[in-house]
Amino acid sequence: MRLTPAFWAVVGVLTLGAAADQYRERALELMRTTPLIDGHNDLPWQLKILFNNQLNHVDLHSLNNTHTNIPKIKAGRLAAQFWAAYVPCETQNKDAVRQTLEQIDLIHRMCDKYPEELTFAESSQDIMDAFVQNKTASLIGIEGGHSIDSSLGSLRSMYLLGVRYLTLTHSCNTPWADNWLVDTGSTPSENNGLSEFGIRLIREMNRLGMLVDLAHVSVEVMKKVLQVSEAPVIFSHSSAFAVCPSKRNVPDEVLSMVKDKQGVVMVNFYNDYVTCSSRANLSQVADHFDYIKKVADASIIGFGGDYDGVGRVPEGLEDVSKYPDLVAELLRRNWSDQEVKMALGENLLRVFKAVEKVRDSMKRTAPDDVPIPYEQVQNPCRTSYGYPPDDSASSLLPLSPMLLILAQTLSHL
Numbered sequence: 001m002r003l004t005p006a007f008w009a010v011v012g013v014l015t016l017g018a019a020a021d022q023y024r025e026r027a028l029e030l031m032r033t034t035p036l037i038d039g040h041n042d043l044p045w046q047l048k049i050l051f052n053n054q055l056n057h058v059d060l061h062s063l064n065n066t067h068t069n070i071p072k073i074k075a076g077r078l079a080a081q082f083w084a085a086y087v088p089c090e091t092q093n094k095d096a097v098r099q100t101l102e103q104i105d106l107i108h109r110m111c112d113k114y115p116e117e118l119t120f121a122e123s124s125q126d127i128m129d130a131f132v133q134n135k136t137a138s139l140i141g142i143e144g145g146h147s148i149d150s151s152l153g154s155l156r157s158m159y160l161l162g163v164r165y166l167t168l169t170h171s172c173n174t175p176w177a178d179n180w181l182v183d184t185g186s187t188p189s190e191n192n193g194l195s196e197f198g199i200r201l202i203r204e205m206n207r208l209g210m211l212v213d214l215a216h217v218s219v220e221v222m223k224k225v226l227q228v229s230e231a232p233v234i235f236s237h238s239s240a241f242a243v244c245p246s247k248r249n250v251p252d253e254v255l256s257m258v259k260d261k262q263g264v265v266m267v268n269f270y271n272d273y274v275t276c277s278s279r280a281n282l283s284q285v286a287d288h289f290d291y292i293k294k295v296a297d298a299s300i301i302g303f304g305g306d307y308d309g310v311g312r313v314p315e316g317l318e319d320v321s322k323y324p325d326l327v328a329e330l331l332r333r334n335w336s337d338q339e340v341k342m343a344l345g346e347n348l349l350r351v352f353k354a355v356e357k358v359r360d361s362m363k364r365t366a367p368d369d370v371p372i373p374y375e376q377v378q379n380p381c382r383t384s385y386g387y388p389p390d391d392s393a394s395s396l397l398p399l400s401p402m403l404l405i406l407a408q409t410l411s412h413l
């Protein structure tokens with residue numbers, strides 16, 4: 001009997017199908033032993049705009065108009081997530097700190113409401129402990145320096161509330177760091193990149209054990225921080241500039257600095273940063289992974305989906321349930337098991353442990369309690385308590401006891 005071409009076509013399709021399933025099976029197998037850690041998810045912001053943070057009115061099992069819900073998290077094998085405690089730049093110098101505290105509170109309440117599925121995490125060990133328990137480790141990242149209102153005291157308090165990364169800017173300058181829009185020419189540089197206070201902030205983050213996130217900052221700031229930070233840094237949701245020349249992405253020279261510093265670039269899935277157009281697909285996201293691996297190394301790659309923070313996501317990566325398909329695609333592209341495991345979570349865990357080690361090594365360093373110079377933050381919504389009444393006096397120390405008494409008397413008027 002002769003077999004027809006049609007028969008062989010069917011065999012071919014079946015074989016291809018089986019091969020595709022093989023990659024997906026292997027992806028799931030790798031994800032059973034290595035946690036998938038994603039750098040940035042904006043579900044908390046969706047809960048803010050959809051429900052004004054009234055979590056009692058929401059069921060995260062059945063919520064169906066977001067990229068993220070509990071069934072999708074399970075299907076996607078999402079083992080650890082940095083949830084963004086994001087508040088918009090419009091809140092800068094207004095109620096940014098309160099609103100950020102409210103998003104932090106919301107993330108804690110999410111963990112309390114779904115203890116079977118989510119577990120709050122604030123260390124590299126917590127991520128592994130949650131993984132063993134088959135729960136999604138939930139960490140907090142603050143997206144934008146405006147959230148701390150130029151205050152190291154606010155930064156430290158937020159660390160105490162469990163915040164483990166700070167993105168230095170969102171899409172606006174702070175009084176001490178420039179954002180990526182400076183590189184597009186649409187916003188003037190205000191700080192020459194990173195100011196003296198900004199440099200002190202990095203040191204304080206190193207001392208606390210908070211990860212420095214360089215997504216959203218200008219290239220000048222990326223380079224400066226890579227020089228001055230003792231600990232490695234992350235890009236929680238940024239892709240490769242050479243593949244899509246958006247200023248939100250990371251240029252080659254910075255990728256190589258990140259490699260030297262052993263940091264991690266967690267690839268953003270937003271269509272506009274994947275292809276620099278409104279359309280994208282899974283394969284084009286994998287191109288960013290391939291590219292960073294080629295010009296730097298698989299040891300600096302991670303996942304930073306930006307789910308629920310963007311209006312357009314690639315075909316094939318519609319929501320958080322789709323991560324295993326991307327992992328399968330990397331395997332199909334000949335990524336080794338070890339390279340995939342590094343990208344899944346080992347790289348981020350390495351950075352986190354290095355950050356914790358720097359924190360431990362600085363245990364004897366006193367907290368930085370020198371406030372930002374008043375003239376750098378003067379605005380109608382800020383009072384000047386604590387600063388010398390006369391701007392020319394730059395330090396309290398030379399004040400005589402007599403003057404202190406006078407200052408106190410005046411302050412009670």
Ligand SMILES: *[C@@H]1O[C@H](CO)[C@@H](O)[C@H](O)[C@H]1NC(C)=O
Binds near residue numbers: 064
């Ligand atoms: C989405 O959820 C809403 C509210 O629970 C429900 O009315 C609707 O039928 C759901 N839609 C789908 C497609 O499941």
Ligand SMILES: *[C@@H]1O[C@H](CO)[C@@H](O)[C@H](O)[C@H]1NC(C)=O
Binds near residue numbers: 133
């Ligand atoms: C972990 O969760 C998955 C998805 O819900 C489930 O299929 C699996 O049985 C769980 N494993 C353990 C050890 O609980």
Ligand SMILES: *[C@@H]1O[C@H](CO)[C@@H](O)[C@H](O)[C@H]1NC(C)=O
Binds near residue numbers: 280281282283284
């Ligand atoms: C993804 O998009 C590119 C460019 O449009 C196209 O060439 C490619 O075939 C697409 N891949 C898939 C898997 O759809």
Ligand SMILES: *[C@@H]1O[C@H](CO)[C@@H](O)[C@H](O)[C@H]1NC(C)=O
Binds near residue numbers: 332333334
């Ligand atoms: C993967 O490796 C195999 C064997 O080395 C090679 O034949 C194939 O072309 C490679 N595929 C890709 C997508 O690089």
Ligand SMILES: [Zn+2]
Binds near residue numbers: 143215237309
């Ligand atoms: Zn962002």
